[in-house]
Amino acid sequence: xxxxxxxxxxxxxxxxxxxxxxRSSEDNMALRAALRNKGGLSGLLxxxxxxSHVRVCVSPTLVTQQRNNSTSPKIKVDFDQSxxxxxxxxQSPPVNSLSLDFLTEFCISLEKLEMDKSCRGLIIxxxxxxxxSAGLDIMEMYGKSPERCGEFWRAVQxxxxxxxxxxxxxxxxxxxxxxxxxxxxxxxxxxRIMADNPRYSIGLNETQLGIVAxxxxxxxxxxxxxxxxxxxxxxxxxxxxxxxxxxxxxxxxLVPEDQVLTTATQTMTxxxxxxxxxxxxxxxxxxxxxxxxxxxxxEADIQNFVSFITKDSIQKSxxxxxxxxxxxxx
Amino acid sequence: xxxxxxxxxxxxxxxxxxxxxxRSSEDNMALRAALRNKGGLSGLLxxxxxxSHVRVCVSPTLVTQQRNNSTSPKIKVDFDQSxxxxxxxxQSPPVNSLSLDFLTEFCISLEKLEMDKSCRGLIIxxxxxxxxSAGLDIMEMYGKSPERCGEFWRAVQxxxxxxxxxxxxxxxxxxxxxxxxxxxxxxxxxxRIMADNPRYSIGLNETQLGIVAxxxxxxxxxxxxxxxxxxxxxxxxxxxxxxxxxxxxxxxxLVPEDQVLTTATQTMTxxxxxxxxxxxxxxxxxxxxxxxxxxxxxEADIQNFVSFITKDSIQKSxxxxxxxxxxxxx
Amino acid sequence: xxxxxxxxxxxxxxxxxxxxxxRSSEDNMALRAALRNKGGLSGLLxxxxxxSHVRVCVSPTLVTQQRNNSTSPKIKVDFDQSxxxxxxxxQSPPVNSLSLDFLTEFCISLEKLEMDKSCRGLIIxxxxxxxxSAGLDIMEMYGKSPERCGEFWRAVQxxxxxxxxxxxxxxxxxxxxxxxxxxxxxxxxxxRIMADNPRYSIGLNETQLGIVAxxxxxxxxxxxxxxxxxxxxxxxxxxxxxxxxxxxxxxxxLVPEDQVLTTATQTMTxxxxxxxxxxxxxxxxxxxxxxxxxxxxxEADIQNFVSFITKDSIQKSxxxxxxxxxxxxx
Numbered sequence: 003x004x005x006x007x008x009x010x011x012x013x014x015x016x017x018x019x020x021x022x023x024x025r026s027s028e029d030n031m032a033l034r035a036a037l038r039n040k041g042g043l044s045g046l047l048x049x050x051x052x053x054s055h056v057r058v059c060v061s062p063t064l065v066t067q068q069r070n071n072s073t074s075p076k077i078k079v080d081f082d083q084s085x086x087x088x089x090x091x092x093q094s095p096p097v098n099s100l101s102l103d104f105l106t107e108f109c110i111s112l113e114k115l116e117m118d119k120s121c122r123g124l125i126i127x128x129x130x131x132x133x134x135s136a137g138l139d140i141m142e143m144y145g146k147s148p149e150r151c152g153e154f155w156r157a158v159q160x161x162x163x164x165x166x167x168x169x170x171x172x173x174x175x176x177x178x179x180x181x182x183x184x185x186x187x188x189x190x191x192x193x194r195i196m197a198d199n200p201r202y203s204i205g206l207n208e209t210q211l212g213i214v215a216x217x218x219x220x221x222x223x224x225x226x227x228x229x230x231x232x233x234x235x236x237x238x239x240x241x242x243x244x245x246x247x248x249x250x251x252x253x254x255x256l257v258p259e260d261q262v263l264t265t266a267t268q269t270m271t272x273x274x275x276x277x278x279x280x281x282x283x284x285x286x287x288x289x290x291x292x293x294x295x296x297x298x299x300x301e302a303d304i305q306n307f308v309s310f311i312t313k314d315s316i317q318k319s320x321x322x323x324x325x326x327x328x329x330x331x332x
Numbered sequence: 333x334x335x336x337x338x339x340x341x342x343x344x345x346x347x348x349x350x351x352x353x354x355r356s357s358e359d360n361m362a363l364r365a366a367l368r369n370k371g372g373l374s375g376l377l378x379x380x381x382x383x384s385h386v387r388v389c390v391s392p393t394l395v396t397q398q399r400n401n402s403t404s405p406k407i408k409v410d411f412d413q414s415x416x417x418x419x420x421x422x423q424s425p426p427v428n429s430l431s432l433d434f435l436t437e438f439c440i441s442l443e444k445l446e447m448d449k450s451c452r453g454l455i456i457x458x459x460x461x462x463x464x465s466a467g468l469d470i471m472e473m474y475g476k477s478p479e480r481c482g483e484f485w486r487a488v489q490x491x492x493x494x495x496x497x498x499x500x501x502x503x504x505x506x507x508x509x510x511x512x513x514x515x516x517x518x519x520x521x522x523x524r525i526m527a528d529n530p531r532y533s534i535g536l537n538e539t540q541l542g543i544v545a546x547x548x549x550x551x552x553x554x555x556x557x558x559x560x561x562x563x564x565x566x567x568x569x570x571x572x573x574x575x576x577x578x579x580x581x582x583x584x585x586l587v588p589e590d591q592v593l594t595t596a597t598q599t600m601t602x603x604x605x606x607x608x609x610x611x612x613x614x615x616x617x618x619x620x621x622x623x624x625x626x627x628x629x630x631e632a633d634i635q636n637f638v639s640f641i642t643k644d645s646i647q648k649s650x651x652x653x654x655x656x657x658x659x660x661x662x
Numbered sequence: 663x664x665x666x667x668x669x670x671x672x673x674x675x676x677x678x679x680x681x682x683x684x685r686s687s688e689d690n691m692a693l694r695a696a697l698r699n700k701g702g703l704s705g706l707l708x709x710x711x712x713x714s715h716v717r718v719c720v721s722p723t724l725v726t727q728q729r730n731n732s733t734s735p736k737i738k739v740d741f742d743q744s745x746x747x748x749x750x751x752x753q754s755p756p757v758n759s760l761s762l763d764f765l766t767e768f769c770i771s772l773e774k775l776e777m778d779k780s781c782r783g784l785i786i787x788x789x790x791x792x793x794x795s796a797g798l799d800i801m802e803m804y805g806k807s808p809e810r811c812g813e814f815w816r817a818v819q820x821x822x823x824x825x826x827x828x829x830x831x832x833x834x835x836x837x838x839x840x841x842x843x844x845x846x847x848x849x850x851x852x853x854r855i856m857a858d859n860p861r862y863s864i865g866l867n868e869t870q871l872g873i874v875a876x877x878x879x880x881x882x883x884x885x886x887x888x889x890x891x892x893x894x895x896x897x898x899x900x901x902x903x904x905x906x907x908x909x910x911x912x913x914x915x916l917v918p919e920d921q922v923l924t925t926a927t928q929t930m931t932x933x934x935x936x937x938x939x940x941x942x943x944x945x946x947x948x949x950x951x952x953x954x955x956x957x958x959x960x961e962a963d964i965q966n967f968v969s970f971i972t973k974d975s976i977q978k979s980x981x982x983x984x985x986x987x988x989x990x991x992x
Contacts, residue, residue, distance in 0.1 A: 208940070210936065212940050213940060214940050214943045214944055215944070220947055228888055229886075229888070230885060230886050230911055232948070233949075234853070234914070236948065237944050237945055238932070238936060238941075239936060319937070
């Protein structure tokens with residue numbers, strides 16, 4: 003069953019990758035250049051705020067501007083000024099794979115919301131059917147130069163760092179399957195509501211593909227479900243259906259599929275009743291040690307990923323895996 | 333519901349504070365002076381043991397002596413020499429708020445029991461109806477000088493350090509609600525028995541008041557209920573009813589209200605069947621890293637508390653909160 | 663009930679000890695000498711591999727060779743080359759007490775399997791009725807020289823280090839009671855399947871005997887069942903029946919007694935479906951901090967054990983305990 007889900011998702015990944023490879027917007031290249039610097043996106047955004055078309059704000063015009071690029075935006079943000087709550091829709095067909103482009107756009111959107119003091123809460127959800135996010139785009143790890151792999155990995159780190167340390171209340175409205183990086187993204191949030199559909203699954207299934215979740219994926223999972231559950235989940239690459247995920251504490255609440263967003267919105271109201279400063283200090287106190295571990299080992303973690311993923315044996319595994327997926331699809 | 337409980341308790345706190353402000357016994361002033369020294373109470377007690385009226389012992393005369401002071405004792409200790417078990421009744425009306433006076437008296441009683449080799453077990457309970465302890469006395473944080481705030485915080489630290497590292501078997505007989513500092517006190521014990529009354533609640537609800545539980549409150553809770561439950565409990569300032577508290581492991585056992593003390597006594601017998609030295613070494617092994625963290629950061633933690641609590645914004649929050657309570661009561 | 667189990671096991675220990683004391687094979691003396699060196703068994707085995715009769719391999723001839731010694735082997739290994747799975751039967755009557763001889767033989771068998779690349783999985787079980795392992799042999803701690811006690815403790819450390827860091831998938835097929843060191847051994851495995859017989863029990867019950875589980879026993883248990891459950895389990899020396907053990911996560915699965923081995927074999931197949939390198943890196947990531955703590959404190963831990971166990975008061979406790987056991991048996 004677990005394998006079925008992987009195949010399903012990554013067959014999606016492949017078709018999405020065939021698109022990714024063909025395009026590259028100047029905007030994203032500049033943003034990636036910024037990500038290469040230690041300051042992350044902050045540096046870029048403070049720079050860009052002096053130019054009119056990348057202003058640090060969240061508005062319908064942002065979406066319009068991005069549509070003016072050669073590609074459709076992968077992230078759509080609806081911000082309700084009256085409640086202070088932003089709803090972030092991941093809309094990268096078919097399965098919201100976390101490609102470099104996706105992550106770059108995701109981090110920009112997040113940074114903007116973070117800097118907008120009127121935005122206090124963020125709900126993350128998917129516009130794609132049946133899937134929240136299929137996780138890291140396998141094509142970003144296959145046949146790429148070490149430099150490009152490093153760039154990709156830095157973007158994955160950036161997403162995690164930004165989400166896990168967000169001052170906003172963050173709620174994952176998990177309206178579909180959420181393996182690997184999708185599960186990581188969910189775990190960074192303050193609260194997880196999942197659609198109670200037994201066909202959906204969630205978990206860090208990296209070992210099933212012959213790759214390894216890095217230490218900060220592991221730390222995030224230990225913080226969520228404890229040491230022993232993490233050990234068995236990571237060693238076997240387990241994917242859990244919603245009721246199993248609820249039982250081990252990987253998600254906090256199950257609701258019928260059509261109530262995921264309304265429940266997320268209601269839950270947000272409860273969280274926003276707590277004074278921001280007290281909640282933020284508390285959240286930082288809980289998460290800072292875990293965040294500091296990556297921050298102070300970031301370059302080593304990138305080198306570690308690059309040297310692992312570019313190994314002949316790992317590349318061969320990925321190639322065989324991809325070929326198998328192609329056969330399945332045809 | 334959570335707010336109801338807070339209002340209830342702190343309306344109590346206020347009335348108790350109006351009494352506290354008016355008195356000051358020489359004894360307590362000397363004890364507070366001792367608390368200011370790094371050695372804590374130990375220094376004082378070794379000094380005081382040479383004078384007859386503060387001898388390091390636990391006896392009915394202690395209670396009598398304290399009654400001779402201008403104020404009633406806030407702590408009553410019944411020590412059963414035949415079993416080696418002391419029962420500590422908190423009796424500070426109306427809700428056993430942890431004021432500086434209360435904490436000072438509490439720590440003295442505890443130190444005496446700790447130094448009495450014939451005392452092997454301690455049961456902590458409340459003589460007040462419906463409440464175990466309402467937690468830190470909010471009036472000790474409002475409108476006080478930084479020096480006094482620091483003095484108060486050192487006493488809170490001292491209570492925690494003494495209880496969490498006690499060589500005695502400590503059992504909390506939680507016969508009423510136990511928010512904030514009352515919950516902390518309960519969590520320091522080796523075992524928690526709570527009255528199965530759905531109107532009672534327990535939890536660290538600091539964020540609901542706009543203040544923040546410090547890192548050693550957090551560490552104690554993580555050691556008790558794990559990382560994820562602590563994260564959500566602290567960020568939302570959750571108060572749990574007894575059955576919820578049992579489910580997450582915040583208490584170990586629920587019994588009908590009139591059986592709390594007898595169950596505590598029976599449970600103590602089971603714990604005392606274990607050889608003291610083996611149990612004490614084991615307890616120290618489990619708790620020492622957590623204790624060391626505060627011990628080596630004690631002054632910084634005090635400064636941190638004082639600079640936070642004396643902020644204009646926090647003082648304003650507390651004032652508004654107190655005014656709201658007054659209105660509610662009239 | 664807990665005490666009943668201890669008596670039962672240690673009455674077994676005694677009878678086994680009366681045999682142990684009488685024999686000493688040259689082989690084991692050489693192995694112990696090797697254990698004294700920092701390199702552990704590795705040094706010896708690489709040395710021995712140049713001589714024909716202690717070759718680093720696992721084969722029926724090993725068992726035969728050992729039978730040629732004056733004593734029966736305490737460990738029997740069946741290795742199925744077709745599946746890559748070894749089944750290790752502990753067969754040291756009556757209760758698989760972890761004596762120095764037993765541990766030495768156990769570590770040699772383990773080291774051989776570890777170095778055999780064709781061996782990917784290990785199932786550990788007992789050939790003795792009603793007991794998996796009764797834990798550390800109490801006779802190794804009573805009336806022995808400090809040097810000998812240190813030698814024994816180093817062997818206990820070695821067993822734990824080898825098992826907890828094994829590259830193989832390790833499954834404990836717990837077909838009987840498993841107190842103290844037997845519980846430790848079980849907890850080092852990747853998965854624990856226990857016979858669903860309410861007369862069996864498992865736990866770290868050291869404090870009930872007046873001794874203390876060292877920090878790495880404690881760390882292993884925290885990694886398995888969390889901090890709070892470990893605290894109460896260790897302080898009270900609790901032994902859990904199978905359903906209790908399942909509930910707290912001390913074992914992963916219960917099956918009828920006659921299905922323990924078949925279930926272990928089926929479970930192994932599932933684990934071996936995961937690519938070895940990914941699983942091994944993941945396992946190491948989960949366990950390395952815990953392992954490093956002992957590795958870097960190994961000598962201090964030995965000195966700590968020796969100075970504790972050779973204390974007059976502890977030796978007196980052990981003597982009284984042993985005399986009580988003798989009376990019970992007669």
